[in-house]
Amino acid sequence: MKNKEWLCQVSKLTGLPYYEEHRIFGDKSGAVIGISDGYIVALGLGKVDGKNAAVKMLLRYAKTQDPEHIKQALDPAKGKFKLVADETTASLVRTYHFSKPDASTIADELRNLLTALKTSASAVNGKCEECGKAEPQMILLNDLPTYYCSSCQVQLSQKLDAAAIAYENLETNLPLGLLYGTGAALLGSIAWGGAAYLLHRIFLWGAIGIGLLVGKAVVKGTGKVTWTARIMIGLLTAASVAFGDSIFYALTVMKESQIAFTPALKVVLMNFWKLETDSESSGIASIFFGLIGAGITVYGTRKPAFKARFVALGTPAATLSSVAAK
Numbered sequence: 001m002k003n004k005e006w007l008c009q010v011s012k013l014t015g016l017p018y019y020e021e022h023r024i025f026g027d028k029s030g031a032v033i034g035i036s037d038g039y040i041v042a043l044g045l046g047k048v049d050g051k052n053a054a055v056k057m058l059l060r061y062a063k064t065q066d067p068e069h070i071k072q073a074l075d076p077a078k079g080k081f082k083l084v085a086d087e088t089t090a091s092l093v094r095t096y097h098f099s100k101p102d103a104s105t106i107a108d109e110l111r112n113l114l115t116a117l118k119t120s121a122s123a124v125n126g127k128c129e130e131c132g133k134a135e136p137q138m139i140l141l142n143d144l145p146t147y148y149c150s151s152c153q154v155q156l157s158q159k160l161d162a163a164a165i166a167y168e169n170l171e172t173n174l175p176l177g178l179l180y181g182t183g184a185a186l187l188g189s190i191a192w193g194g195a196a197y198l199l200h201r202i203f204l205w206g207a208i209g210i211g212l213l214v215g216k217a218v219v220k221g222t223g224k225v226t227w228t229a230r231i232m233i234g235l236l237t238a239a240s241v242a243f244g245d246s247i248f249y250a251l252t253v254m255k256e257s258q259i260a261f262t263p264a265l266k267v268v269l270m271n272f273w274k275l276e277t278d279s280e281s282s283g284i285a286s287i288f289f290g291l292i293g294a295g296i297t298v299y300g301t302r303k304p305a306f307k308a309r310f311v312a313l314g315t316p317a318a319t320l321s322s323v324a325a326k
């Protein structure tokens, strides 16, 4: 069954409106979003970890101090769904293979969950999430269905603008980042060279670990991450892996030629480029893997999005035939 048809069926069975244009769970088929007994309910299809297909649900209630209590109440009703509950929202995810679960099964499970929810959480009852004032229209705030009155919307936008400016003005401590990063890079080199020498093989995954470690250390030192810090992470990672290789070569030379470590390292460093690009060595590949690790850290530290996007729900898709006709 097509995703849209399936959502239409769920909509019909639950009496909740279906919106094709609100892709709040990721899938382009949209979502079922509505109110049931004063609780906000959203249901749709999406992916878990970018690959497994899943049915996703959000149940939203008035703010509580005790989300664990709600989780316990919902647990017996959750069926095959995985459940996470915070102060305002229970998120449920059920993965599936090949075909979607029956729409009627999901509608039944939603009914059971709502019954359980009533015993443990207060309804939202059309009140602004922020100030509690009565608010007639549900809206999407960054894809989360909620009630948010117009004056609270203005306040939130102003608050986020101020946070964005404060972030821009944050100090970046590059010297401390360099210090921490160099320390981490040196540790990485010793571990990398030592492991290669003792275990007689190179683990490319270890290089990714070095990239992650160096990245974390630099970020800890600098605070805010700038382009200079990102370049520093890349260079220190490459240097760490390369110096780790040198330690490994030096240990090997030391053993084979019966000389001390320092002169062995000198020989290695003088012939470094030749050794590293030798077809027998995996030097270039190691550095490449190290940079992957560094890239993961850099990606994780990109500037946070300080944006509140308010979207009106609009008109739901009217009937199954109107959806099928598209």
Ligand SMILES: [Zn+2]
Pocket (backbone or CB within 6 Å): 128, 129, 130, 131, 132, 133, 148, 149, 150, 151, 152
């Ligand atoms: Zn308000």
